[in-house]
Amino acid sequence: xxxxxxxxxxxxxxxxxxxxxxxxxxxxxxxxxxxxxxxxxxxxxxxxxxxxxxxxxxxxxxxxxxxxxxxxxxxxxxxxxxxxxxxxxxxxxxxxxxxxxxxxxxxxxxxxxxxxxxxxxxxxxxxxxxxxxxxxxxxxxxxxxxxxxxxxxxxxxxxxxxxxxxxxxxxxxxxxxxxxxxxxxxxxxxxxxxxxxxxxxxxxxxxxxxxxxxxxxxxxxxxxxxxxxxxxxxxxxxxxxxxxxxxxxxxxxxxxxxxxxxxxxxxxxxxxxxxxxxxxxxxxxxxxxx
Numbered sequence: 001x002x003x004x005x006x007x008x009x010x011x012x013x014x015x016x017x018x019x020x021x022x023x024x025x026x027x028x029x030x031x032x033x034x035x036x037x038x039x040x041x042x043x044x045x046x047x048x049x050x051x052x053x054x055x056x057x058x059x060x061x062x063x064x065x066x067x068x069x070x071x072x073x074x075x076x077x078x079x080x081x082x083x084x085x086x087x088x089x090x091x092x093x094x095x096x097x098x099x100x101x102x103x104x105x106x107x108x109x110x111x112x113x114x115x116x117x118x119x120x121x122x123x124x125x126x127x128x129x130x131x132x133x134x135x136x137x138x139x140x141x142x143x144x145x146x147x148x149x150x151x152x153x154x155x156x157x158x159x160x161x162x163x164x165x166x167x168x169x170x171x172x173x174x175x176x177x178x179x180x181x182x183x184x185x186x187x188x189x190x191x192x193x194x195x196x197x198x199x200x201x202x203x204x205x206x207x208x209x210x211x212x213x214x215x216x217x218x219x220x221x222x223x224x225x226x227x228x229x230x231x232x233x234x235x236x237x238x239x240x241x242x243x244x245x246x247x248x249x250x251x252x253x254x255x256x257x258x259x260x261x262x263x264x265x266x267x268x269x270x271x272x273x274x275x276x277x278x279x280x281x282x283x284x285x286x287x288x289x290x
Contacts, residue, residue, distance in 0.1 A: 003147045003210055005119065006049040006126040008040055009112040011057045011103040016258065025060045026258065027130045031266050032277065036257050037063060039133045041095060047143035049126060051097045053119045055112045058102060067098045108229025114219040122213050124150060127232075131258030132207030133266060134250070142208045142250040149184055150210040155244035158187075158236065159208030161254060165196050171204035172233030174247045183249045189240055192226050192233040203247060205233065206254055215239055 014026025021029070027037035037054070044052055056063055070089060077086040099119065103112045113127060126143050134142040142159055149157045160174055170193065177188040191200060209232075218235040225231040239245055255269075256262035271281040 001124055003048070003124050003126055003150060004050045005123060006044045006047075006052050006128060006143070007055065007113060007116045007120070008037065008044070008052060008128050008130055009055045009103075009109060010037060010060065010063060010130045011055050011106065011112050013057075013059075013106070014258075016260065017263075025056075025063055027060070028062055028066065029257075029263070031133070031257065031263075032270050032274070035066060036133065037130050038066070038092065040128050040130055041067070041098070043134065043141045043143055044126065044128055045096050047126070047141045047147055049096065049143070051119075052099070053116050054098065054100045055103050055115050056100050057104075057106070064100050067093060067095070069093045108224070108227065108231055110219050110222055110230035110232040110235050113232055114216060114230070117216045120213055120216070124156075124210060124212050127209040127211065129207035131256060133255045133257055134206075134208070134252040135255070135269075136250075136252030139251055142252050142254075143210075145250045146208055146210045146248055149246060149248045153180065153184070153244070153246050155246055156211045156215070156236070156239060157209070157246045157248050158190075158205050159250045160203040160247045161206050161249060162202045163204045165199070165202065168196055168199040168202065168204060169193050171206070172231075172236075173199045173201060174203040174205070175200035176203065176247060180246070183251075185247050187240055187245045187247050190233045190237040192231050192237075203249065205247075206250075208250065209236075211236070212239075212243065214242065 010027045014021035028035045103115050146157045172192050175189040176185040178186045218238050222230050222235045225234045255266040271277040
């Protein structure tokens with residue numbers, strides 16, 4: 001069955017970016033001039049996803065508004081004959097069928113995904129975390145790579161990349177079983193945010209998944225884990241006892257835009273990559289006093 005649906009969890013409070021996120025959702029903070037969540041949606045669409053569910057909370061209606069039609073703005077742009085921006089605004093609202101549902105209680109990523117059960121139904125689906133922007137120039141998106149791995153191997157696939165020993169405590173980490181090829185391995189288990197000495201590998205789950213719908217039954221019975229939250233990693237670990245699960249080392253540069261350093265690096269790199277801003281950014285960097 002083709003992967004046509006995706007979930008984007010976006011219900012967190014973004015406390016690491018206070019005070020900016022007191023009134024503005026973290027996902028709406030821009031990388032140059034585009035909200036971070038739009039990059040995530042664009043990746044999903046480029047990967048063949050047709051329907052997207054964004055998991056929000058009661059403070060994030062502006063995310064829904066961003067992907068909706070804005071009649072007043074379109075009329076203003078039409079009146080001023082600003083065709084470039086008019087087409088840009090229309091394209092945003094026409095990218096895909098985008099829905100939203102609220103996570104009423106902040107009980108962790110696993111619980112946020114569970115909120116999408118009725119949306120997903122009995123289909124495989126993708127998950128794209130809003131803190132992770134992945135750029136693979138002239139290549140397939142991270143999600144597309146995972147979708148193709150799912151279609152080839154017939155089981156749930158988590159996107160991973162290698163991280164330093166000092167960083168494993170920040171992530172869900174793979175306990176690999178057998179290497180399928182240089183990028184893909186079957187998995188016998190996962191450990192959520194292990195201590196360095198307890199990590200089974202250096203391969204960390206980095207914000208991209210393609211899962212089978214059986215995960216929802218496991219999430220419904222999943223006990224709270226690290227941080228007293230329902231952890232998606234714990235449910236996927238249980239899924240490995242029922243069916244094959246694979247880890248795929250996806251190609252691409254990942255920006256952790258939920259972290260201030262990663263957010264700033266993305267600003268610089270994305271500006272340098274634009275024809276209209278490259279020279280300006282180079283001058284800024286050259287003239288920056290360190």
